[in-house]
Amino acid sequence: MSAPSLPGYRHIYSGKVRDLYQPDERDDRLLLVASDRISAFDHVLRTPIPDKGRVLTAMSQWWFEQLTDLVPNHVVSTDVPAAVAGQAVLVERLDMVMVECVARGYLTGSGLAEYRQAGSVCGIPLPDGLVDGSRLPEPIFTPTTKAPMGEHDESVDFGYVEKAVGPELAATLRRLTLEVYARGESIARERGIVLADTKVEFGMRPDGTVVLADEVLTPDSSRFWPLSEWEPGRAQHSFDKQFVRDWLTSPASGWDRSGDEPPPPLPDEVVERTRARYIDAYERLTGLTFP
Template sequence: MTTPEELPGWTHSYSGKVRDLYVPAGGADGRLLVVASDRVSAFDYALQPGIPGKGALLTTLSLWWFDRLAGGDGGTPVPNHLVADAAVPDAVAGRAMVVQALDMLPIECVVRGYLTGSGWAEYEQSRTVCGIPLPEGLHNGDRLPEPIFTPAHKAPMGQHDENITFAQTAELIGAEHAAAVRDLSIDIYRRAAATALERGLILADTKFEFGVAGDGTITLADEVLTADSSRYWDAAAWREGSTPAERMASFDKQIVRDWLAAHWAKTGEPPTLPADIVARTAARYRELIDRLTAAPVPG
C-alpha cells in the first residue's frame, strides 16, 4: 500500500483498500477528509498497479450522485455526509471530500436488480440469494422480478466480507435500523436505476454504506453508485446478447475481476495487473461518467 500523503491541516488516521482517511490536525471537530486513491481492489484484495485517475473519477461520480439524491432527481432528499462548502487541500483537489463523522453501521447494504456475481453462484446451488428464495429457471445476468436487499457484514481489514441474511442484519444493528436501511437502499437503487436506464445503462447491483448522525439520522456515506461499488451494463448489449459475456458489457471493474479470476487461485498475493487491463479499466470508468452525466437518451 502506498504511503499516505501529508496534507496541511489534516492528520492521516486510517487507510483502507482504496481510500485514505484524515482528521483535522488541531483535533477532532466532527469532520473527516476522505481521499480516493488510484488503488484498485477485487475479491477484498488491494491490487497493483493502480488505475490512473481513478480517485478523481470515483469522487466526481459520487458527488454527482450525492447531488441528485439530495433532491436533484426530484425524489425525496437522502441525507448524506458531505460538509457543504468545505475546502479540500490543493494536493488532493478533485479526489477528496470533507465529510461529517458518523457512527458507521458495520454492514454493506447491497441491492441487486439482476442476478450475477456471488448472487448467481448462490442461486446455482440453492435457488436463493442471501437466503431469499428466487424463481426457478433464472440465468446469469437475468433481471430479477423485484430488486432485493442482500446485505454483507463488513469484515476487518484483510478479511473477506460475508453475505448475511436480513435476520442477521437485524441482530447486528437492531431491527429498526435494519428495516430503515433496507427500505432506503431499495428506494435509492430504484431511483438510480431509472436515471441510468435513461442514459442507456443498466444498474445491475450496487452497495451503499450508512452511518448514524449525532441526531440519530441515518445518513448515506462513503462512495455512492460508482464503478467500484456498482455493476453497470450497456442496456442495448443486455437486450441483444445471447451469452452472459455479451449481455454484461460492463462499465466498472469487471474487467479486473475477470482477469484476476482467470489468472489467480485466490490464495497468496494476487498477481500484478497487466498494462492493457489497467488501460481498459480506466477507459471504461471514464466512459461511464461521460454517459451518466450526459443528457438522457431520447425514447
C-alpha cells in the same frame, strides 16, 4: 502506495481505495480521499489506475445531488488541500453502521451462485429458471457482513441485520437502500446503462439521523452494464475493473490466484482500458465531460 502526508491533517486509516484524515483543528469532520488504487480478488494491486480517484469522487458527488430528497449525505465541503483536489471531500464524522447494504435488481455474481444452490438469495426465494443477468421480479435487499480488509464479506439474511442493529434501523436501512437503487436504476436506464446491483453504506448522526456515506453508485460499488449489450444467460460486459480481473485470471499474467504470491503489476494496456472504462461510465451517466 502509502497515503500522502497532508499539512493540517492527520492520517488515521487506509482502506482498499480510500484514505481518511482528521483535520487538526476539529474532530467532528474527516477528509475522505479516493486514491487511484485498485483492488481485485481481495488484493490491493501495485499498479494504480490514473484518475480513478477523481472519477469516483466526481461520480459520487453527482449522485449525492440526485438523491438529496431521499436521504441526507455526509458531504460537508469540497474545499480540500490542493494536493488532493478533485479526489477528496470533507465529510461528517459518523457512527458507521457495520452492515454492507446491497440492493440487487439483476441476478449475477455471488447472488447467482447462491441461487443455483438454494433457489434464493439471502433467504429471499426467487422464481425458477433465472440465469446469469436475469432481471428480478423486483429489487431485493441482500446485505452482507462488513469484513476487515483482506477478508470476504459474507451474505446474511434480514434477520441478521435486525439482530445486529435492531428491527427499526434494519427496516430503515432496507427501505433506503432499495430507494437509492430504484432512483439509480431509473436514471441509469434512461442513459442506456443497466444498474445490476449496488452496495451503499450508512452512518448515524448523534441525533439518530441515518446518513448516506462513503461513495455511492460508482463502478467500484456497483455493477453497470451497457443496456444495448445486456443478454441474460451469459456474463455481461461491465463498466468497472473487469479488464483487470480478466487479465489476472488469464495465462498471460502468470498469477496463481490460489497461491500466496500477490498479483503482478498490470500491463499498460490493461491500465489504460480500465481508466477509459471508468471515465466512460462517468460521462454516460452524468452527461458531463470528465476534465
